[in-house]
Amino acid sequence: MNFNLTELIFIAIAYLTALFGTAYITERGWISKRIIYHPVTYVLSLGVFTSVWTFYGTFALAKESGYSFLASYLGASAAFFLAPVILIPILRITRTYQLSSLADLFAFRFRSATAGTLTAIFSLIAILPLISIQIQAVSDSLHILNQDFSSDQIAIGFCTLIALFAILVGARNPSLRYNRTGLIVAMATGSLIKLIAMITIALYALFEVMGGPGGLEQWLLQHPQELAIFDTPLDSDMWRTMLLGFFSAIIVMPHTFHMMFTENTSSNSLHKASWGMPLYLLIMALAVPPILWAGIKLGIADQPAFLILNLGIQLDSNFLTTLAFIGGLTAASGIIIVATISIASMLQNHLILPLMPPLATQRLYSRLLWLRRILIIVMMLCSYLFYSTVGLNYNLHWLGTLAFITFMQFLPGILATLFWPGANRNGFCLGLIAGMGIWISSMLTGLLGGDTLTADAVIMDYDNWHQIAIYALTANIIIFLLTSILTRSSQEEIASASACLHNSLQRPVGPQLNISHSDELVELLSPRLGKTTAKREIDQALHELNLVSGELNAIDLVRLRTHTESRLSALFGPVEASTLLNQQIKTESLGQYRTRDIHLLEAQLETYQTRLSGLAAELDNLRRHHRMTLQRLPLGACSLDEKGQIIFWNEEMEHFTGLQASFVLTRKLLNLPAPWGELLNDFSRQDNNHLLSQHLLINDENCWLSLHKASLADDPESMVILLENETDNQLLVNRLTHNERLASIGRFAAGVAHEIGNPVTGIACLAQNLKYETDDPYILESAEQIVTQTQRITRIVQSLVRFAHSGLNDEQQHLEKINLKELTDEALHLVSMDSRGQSLQLNNNIDSSIHLSGDPQRLMQVFINLINNACDASPDHGSVWLDATRESNSVVITITDEGSGISAEHINKLFEPFFTTKDPGKGTGLGLSLVYNIIEEHYGSINVVSPANKNQNNGTQMVITLPVS
C-alpha cells in the first residue's frame, strides 16, 4: 500500500487548516460559549499531554515490558487525582499573579530572576527531545505510507507548517494571559480526534481481527506467551521512577502547564478534570492491549511503534490508515504548538527581556509580538536540528521517556512552592543545577555523543537509567533542603512564599509605593514603557478594578498596584514587572502586617470562608462573630492603628456620620470632612476619655452626642472610639424641662389668680361704691380709673387662669368636626371689629372643603390670638393672609403678615410664658404659650418662619400643622 504524496500532504494541510479554522471561528465568537467554557472542552484540551509517545510509542513499550506502559497514564492520573492539593493551588497562584509559565511561577515564588532563567533553559533542554520525537513520528509515519520522498524534507515542511500555525494561534496578543479560547477549542478538537481514532481502531481490532471479546480470550489462551509479557513482574524501581516522572511531567511540562494554568482560569474546570482526565487516559490505555494483540496476530508487530498505522495498511483499509495517520499528526502538532508557544514566552521573559529590557516606545506591543514570533521560529529550528542530529538515531519511546523523566527535577521546586515556606532561591537554584547536571551529563550527553543505533543500545541497555534519575532527584532534594536551611531568605522572598502557600490569601508581596495618585504610577512606568503604553496599562487596570483615575485611597492604591503588577507580569513576566514597579523603592519593613493589608485580608477572608477547615475555620468563625458584634453594635465604633489611621468603622458610624467605611478606612481622623474630622481628632487628643452631650449642628439640625475612648496599646495613637447619639434623649429632656416649667407656672398662676382675685373684686366694689358717695368730678374720675384698672387686673388674672387650666382638662375637651373656613372666617370677623383690625386687609384663602376634628372654642382662641398678633405687627393698611393646604394626613395652616418680622434670638423663646415683644401693658406674654398648648392638645405642631418674605426681608408666618382626624 502506497499513499499518493499529494494526498498525504493534502490530508495534513487540510487537518491543520481545519484546526486553525476551529481556533479562528472560536475567537470570532461563532461557537456557543456554553461549548467553549464547558468542562468537557477543557478536559479534552488537556489531552495535549497524549503526544505521539502515547499514540505510537506506548505500543512498543507494551510489547516490550507489558504493563509498564501504564506508568505514563497512571502517573498523570495520580496528578489529577490530587488536583485539589496540587493543581488547584497552582492555578490560584498563577491566576492571581498572572503567571504564564513554570519559569514565571518559580521566579515569582523565589523572587529570583536566576530561578526563572534556569527553569526556562532546563525546560528548553528537556522539551527538545520531546519535540524531536514528534517530528520523527510524523516523518516516519509519512515515510511508511509513502517511501518515495525523503523524510528529512518532510520534517522541514512539517516544522514550517507547525511554526506558522503556532504563530497564528499563539502570538496574536502581546499579553500572555490574554484568553485564547481558540487554542483551547482547537486542542480539545485534536484530543477528540485522537480519542475517536484510538477507539475506532481498537474496536476494529477487537471485533474484526480478534473476533470479539470471546475470540480475544480464545486467542490469548492459545498464545499464552503474549499474555506472559503482561504477567512478568515489573521492575519495581523502574516502575516507581516512571510513575514519579510522569506524575511530575504533567504538572511541569510547558505544554501541559500552559493548558492547565495559563489558558484556563476556571477552578471548576480543573476540579472536573480531576476525574475527567484520568477517564480520558483510561480509555486511551484500554485500547492499547487489543490493538497490540491484533497486530501480533496479523504479524506486523516487528515495528511496534507504528503498529497502529501498519494495522490499517495490513488490512488494506484506507480509512483506518488515514485515521491512524491523522491521530498521530494531531498528537504531534498539538504538543509542538503549545510547547513552542509556552517555551517562547519563557525565553522572552527570562532570557531575552532581562538581557534587553523593553524600550520606551509606542511600538512596544508590536515589538513584543515580533519577539515572540521570532522565538517560536527559533524554537522550531532548534527542534529540527535536534531531530536531524540526535533524534534520528534513537527509538521514539526511549527518547520520550528520558525527556519526561527530565521534568521530574522540577518536582521539589513545585512541592516547596506549595508546602514549604522555608525554601529559598539559593536552595532551589543549586538543587536544580545539581539534579539536572547529574541527569543531563549522564543521559542526554550520552545521547548527543552517539550517532548510531548501537549507541542507543548502549545507553538504553543501562539497566540503571532509572536509578540515575532517582540519584539526580535525591541530590536535587538534599542540596535544596540543606542550602535552604543554611542560607537566609530575603524579606521579599518570605512574603512571596507565604503568598504561594496552600490556603494563603492574596497579599501584596512587593513593597508599598509611596504614591497617592494614579497618574504618579503612569509617571513611574513611563521611563521604561513609554508614556502611551504606561497610560494604557494603568487605564486598563483602573477600568478592570472599576476605579477612576485620580486621587485614590490607600486600599485602592494597593489594589491598583497589585493589579498593574499582574498585568505587567502577563506582558513581561513577574521579574521584569516587579523591577518596573519597584524602581523607586527605599527600604521599608515588609515583615509586619500593615493596616492596608488587614483590609485586604479581611476582604478576602469574607470570600474564602469555605476554603478554611479545622482550626482555621473555627478561628475564622470566631473572627466573624466578633466582627459582627462590633459591626452591629448600636453605638458608633471606630478604631485607629498605631499611625492614627482608621482601621475600623462600623455600620452605626456610617449611618450617623453619613461617611462610608470604604471612604474613611486608612484615613487619619483630621482628614475626615467637617464637622467629624475636627471633633474626633480633638477628642482623640484630649486627656479626658469621655466627652458628654456635646452639641453639634449637622445639616442645620441640632445633635447631641457623647464620645468615649479607650487606648488599644501602649501607643497613644492606637485607640477605639465610641460615639453615642444622644439627640433623642436630649430633646426629651428639653421637652420635659419645658413642660415642667409650664406646669409650675400654671400652678403659680392659679395661686396668684386666686390670691389676687378676691382683693381686686373688693377694690372694684369699693370703687363702684365711691361713685355713689360723691359728686366731686375728680374723685369720680379717680373711681372710674380704679374700676378700669381693676378690670384690667381681672383680664390678666382670667388669662392666667385660662393658661393654668389649659392641658389639664383633656377629658372635658369637646371634639367635633369643624369646617376650617367657617371657623377662621368667624375669627377674622371678631378681630375686624377691633379698631386695629378695621384698618387692615384680612384675607382668608382657606378652601371651604377642609374639615378638622377639634375643640372649636379653643381653636377659635388660637386663631384670634394669632390673627391679633399679626394685626399688631402689621403696618397700617397692611394685609394678613390665611392659607391652608391639605396633606395626606394633616392640614397645614399658615397665617402671614407684612410686619417687620421676628429676630432670630426671639424665635426660640416665642412660646415661653411671659415672653413678649409688645410694649409694657400691651401684652401678657401668655398668648402664644396658650396657642402652643392648645395646638399640642390637638396633637399638632406650630412653627414660626421669619422673615416670611425673603426678598423684602420682612413679614412673619405662623405655620400650624394639625392632624385631619
Next chain:
Amino acid sequence: MHFYRVLIVLVIGGYLLSPILDQWWPNSSTPWYRPFIIWAALILIIAILERRRRSDEF
C-alpha cells in the same frame, strides 16, 4: 494544613507500596483488564467526591 499533611503521607505511602500492586496484577488467574477496572473504580470515587464539593469552594 493538617488534612493535607495526612494526605501527603498517604500518597507517599501508596507510591512506595505500588510495586506490591504490580506484583498482584500479573497474577495469571486474574483477567488482563483487571488493572483497568481498579482504575475505573478510582475514577468513580474521585468523581463522586468532586460532585460533593461545595460549589463556592475555590
